[in-house]
Amino acid sequence: MNVFGDSMIWPAFKLSILVTLVATCVVVLLGMAFAFVLAKRKFRGRELLDAIVTLPLVLPPTVTGYYLIVLLGRRGVIGSLIYERTGWSITFTWWAAVIAAAVMALPLMVKSARAAIESVNPQYEIASYTLGKSELETFFRITLPLASRGVLAGVVLSFARALGEFGATLMLAGNIPGKTQTMPLAIYEAVVAGENRQAQILALVLTAVSVTAIYLTNKLTGGRAQEL
Amino acid sequence: MLQVSIRKQIGTRRIRLGAERQAPSGNNERETGQPFRLDVEFTAPSGVTILFGPSGSGKTTCLRAVAGIVTPDEGRISLDERIYFDSASGVNLPIQQRHVGFVFQDYLLFPHLTAEQNVAYGIRAGENSGALSKAAKCERARELLSLLGIEYVARQFPREMSGGESQRVALARALASDPAIVLLDEPLSAVDAKTRARLLVEIKATQQRTGIPFLYVTHNVAEVVEIGDHVIVIEEGQVIRRGNPRQVTLVQSE
Numbered sequence: 269m270n271v272f273g274d275s276m277i278w279p280a281f282k283l284s285i286l287v288t289l290v291a292t293c294v295v296v297l298l299g300m301a302f303a304f305v306l307a308k309r310k311f312r313g314r315e316l317l318d319a320i321v322t323l324p325l326v327l328p329p330t331v332t333g334y335y336l337i338v339l340l341g342r343r344g345v346i347g348s349l350i351y352e353r354t355g356w357s358i359t360f361t362w363w364a365a366v367i368a369a370a371v372m373a374l375p376l377m378v379k380s381a382r383a384a385i386e387s388v389n390p391q392y393e394i395a396s397y398t399l400g401k402s403e404l405e406t407f408f409r410i411t412l413p414l415a416s417r418g419v420l421a422g423v424v425l426s427f428a429r430a431l432g433e434f435g436a437t438l439m440l441a442g443n444i445p446g447k448t449q450t451m452p453l454a455i456y457e458a459v460v461a462g463e464n465r466q467a468q469i470l471a472l473v474l475t476a477v478s479v480t481a482i483y484l485t486n487k488l489t490g491g492r493a494q495e496l
Numbered sequence: 497m498l499q500v501s502i503r504k505q506i507g508t509r510r511i512r513l514g515a516e517r518q519a520p521s522g523n524n525e526r527e528t529g530q531p532f533r534l535d536v537e538f539t540a541p542s543g544v545t546i547l548f549g550p551s552g553s554g555k556t557t558c559l560r561a562v563a564g565i566v567t568p569d570e571g572r573i574s575l576d577e578r579i580y581f582d583s584a585s586g587v588n589l590p591i592q593q594r595h596v597g598f599v600f601q602d603y604l605l606f607p608h609l610t611a612e613q614n615v616a617y618g619i620r621a622g623e624n625s626g627a628l629s630k631a632a633k634c635e636r637a638r639e640l641l642s643l644l645g646i647e648y649v650a651r652q653f654p655r656e657m658s659g660g661e662s663q664r665v666a667l668a669r670a671l672a673s674d675p676a677i678v679l680l681d682e683p684l685s686a687v688d689a690k691t692r693a694r695l696l697v698e699i700k701a702t703q704q705r706t707g708i709p710f711l712y713v714t715h716n717v718a719e720v721v722e723i724g725d726h727v728i729v730i731e732e733g734q735v736i737r738r739g740n741p742r743q744v745t746l747v748q749s750e
Contacts, residue, residue, distance in 0.1 A: 391604050394565055397591040398598040399618040399673045409617070413608045 277466055279446045280454035281473065284431060287362060287450055291369035291430040296423055298370070299377030304407065306378065307385040318378075324436075325375040332371060333439025340367065340440065364441035365448050369430035376425040384418020385411060421488040428481035432474060498540040498677055498709065502561055502571030502581075506532055506554065506733065534558070534568075534733040540677070543725030544703050544710045548717075548744070554733040555713045559679050562711065563598050564591040575676055597670030597678040597708075601685055603662045605654040611665045612637045612650040618672035640668040643705070644698060660691035667699065671706065678703075680712045684719065696722045717745055 306318050324332045340347040342357040351357050358364050388411050396406040412419065434452040441448035443457065451470050458467040534554040538547075547555040560566040562573055562580065570583040580589050597618075605614050615637035619628060628636075641647045644664040649657055657665065663683055670678050683699070684692045700723040703710045714720065720727055720741050727744040729737040737744055 389604075391600065391602075392606060394591070395598065395600060395604040395606075396617075398563055398565075398594075398596060399669070400592045400595070400620050401617075402592060410606055414606075 276445060276449075276454055276458070276463075277469055280449050280451045280470070283362065283365075283446075283449065284451040287365045287369055288427060288431045291366045291373060292423065292427045294366065294370045295373045295377045295426045295430065299374055299381055299422065299426070300419070302374075302378045303381035303385055307382045308403075308407075318382075321378050322375045324372050325379075329372060329433070329435025330439055333368060333436035336368060336371065336436060336440045340364070359440060360442045360444060360448060362441070362448055365433075365437050365450060368436035368440045369433040372433050372436055373426040373429040376429050377422040380422025380425060381415070381419045384415035384422070387418065388414045417488045421485045424481050424484045424488070428478055431477055497542075498545075498562065498573075498575045498711065500539070500558065500562060500571075500573050501537040502534065502558070502568035502573060504534045504557065504561070504566070504568040504571075506534055506557065532733050536728075536730060536733070536735050538728045538735055538738065540709055540711050541726065542707070542709050544700065544712055544723050545726045545728065546720050546724040546741070547711065547713045547728050547730055548715065548720050548724075549730035550715055553730045555730045556681055558730070559598075559681050559711060559713050562594075562677070563596045563679055564589060564594050578676075595673065595676045597673055597675035599663075599666045599670045599678065599680040599683045601682045603654070603666040605657075605662055605665055605669070607654050610651050610653055611641065611646070611657065611661075611668075614654070614665055615640050615668045615672045618669045620673050637668075637672065640672055641665070643671075644668050644702065658691075659687040660695060663687060663691075663695060664698070667702065671702070671708070675708060678708055678710045680710060682713055682715070684714075684716070692719075693722075699723060721745055 302317075302321055306314060337344060337359070339345050340358050342348065342351050342359060347357060347359070358367065392410055392414065393403075393406050396410045397403075401409070432452055433450070434456070437448070437450060438453060443449050443453045445454075445457075449457070451474055455467050455470045455474075458464075458470065532554070534557055536554070536558055538545075547558055549555050557566060561568050564580065567588060568581065568583070571581070572579070572583070573581040575594075578589075579585075579587050580594050581587060605611075606617065609617060612634060616630075616633040619633045619636055638647060638650060641650055641664075644667060646661055646664045646668075649661050649665065652661075654662055654665075663686075666683070667678075667680075670680075680699070684695055687695065696719060699710070699712075703723075712719075712723070724741040727737075727739060727741050728735055729744055
């Protein structure tokens with residue numbers, strides 16, 4: 269019984285790490301693009317876009333998950349198109365877990381990165397323009413390095429959020445051991461099944477990661493950050 | 497020769513706050529006073545041309561308009577054959593294409609780069625020689641730093657440098673982009689009197705050595721006399737006098 273039980277932790281751990289890493293990469297790329305546009309471009313609907321991206325932060329995760337099903341489910345707005353062409357649906361695959369985790373973590377990345385980019389004195393950017401540098405080159409060589417601490421803090425927070433994702437993942441990806449069962453879902457199942465020892469181990473692992481994340485974020489955003 | 501003829505409605509007069517440190521938003525200006533209209537016409541031939549006037553008279557706005565940082569409501573700005581701005585024909589060159597070197601009041605050295613990297617950042621790739629190698633850029637940056645006698649700060653970061661050193665690095669960086677004109681916005685307002693006197697001599701010498709025209713904004717009469725070849729006095733957004741430093745300062749002191 270114990271052997272069977274322990275075997276639940278390892279696949280969940282592996283899957284969680286994989287899903288979280290992929291989701292974090294997606295979040296960093298998308299999040300930086302959103303943050304750049306929101307911080308640097310003035311256009312109608314800018315705050316609306318910010319609100320939409322931020323929504324998963326305040327919505328109950330199951331509601332976000334519900335919307336994801338409406339969008340990506342087999343009969344969903346986008347999901348049905350994919351299903352008709354390919355016969356494949358993203359629901360109940362590990363990609364669904366990636367998408368759920370990414371959508372839930374995106375607001376943290378966008379918020380942190382936008383604030384970090386906006387806190388860089390725009391006069392530095394003007395100075396760079398006078399030296400003949402384009403807006404894009406200026407962003408990558410001046411703005412981003414000066415905003416790097418805030419951006420990195422966003423990455424760490426997003427990673428932690430993606431690792432802990434439960435509600436939206438359950439809705440879109442289900443809870444299939446070895447396939448879509450990440451650590452938070454495994455904890456739930458362990459507790460329901462009365463496997464307290466497993467729940468304990470999983471909880472400790474997730475707690476350790478979260479504490480590390482908070483420590484790193486504080487280190488990144490505090491102290492010398494203001495000096496630049 | 498730089499030719500400027502611009503008009504711009506300035507919403508509210510601005511007074512510069514501390515030059516040492518800027519607020520994170522980059523807004524180191526405080527809005528004050530009544531709206532006024534900038535309406536100036538002047539030329540800057542070779543040598544050092546001074547835009548002289550009290551705070552909030554519009555001289556910095558003139559400088560920023562030449563650089564392309566602010567856009568005039570109407571008028572025309574040209575340097576030799578190149579038209580930077582012409583409201584009549586709808587020309588408005590972006591900052592990057594104006595090839596101006598700008599020395600900011602608070603230097604704005606990039607804090608994450610060393611002095612050498614700051615200067616190298618400004619070096620433009622040659623028009624036909626393609627991209628310069630990193631080593632070649634560093635070499636050129638060193639040359640510029642030694643031109644200003646501060647080769648020894650090459651590996652230092654801006655926070656480790658004195659005001660005078662930062663000012664020289666800022667000038668070296670402005671020169672690095674091989675500019676058609678150098679614009680200096682109260683470059684000596686944040687250094688002590690002794691450093692100021694020495695830097696004035698160096699700025700003048702640098703201008704003469706490079707032959708690039710300098711347009712220099714200040715409200716300090718001593719600076720006008722020390723390095724100005726031509727002076728344009730601006731008050732309340734209008735040019736009220738122009739001439740050589742002696743003529744202008746004589747009238748000023750009466």
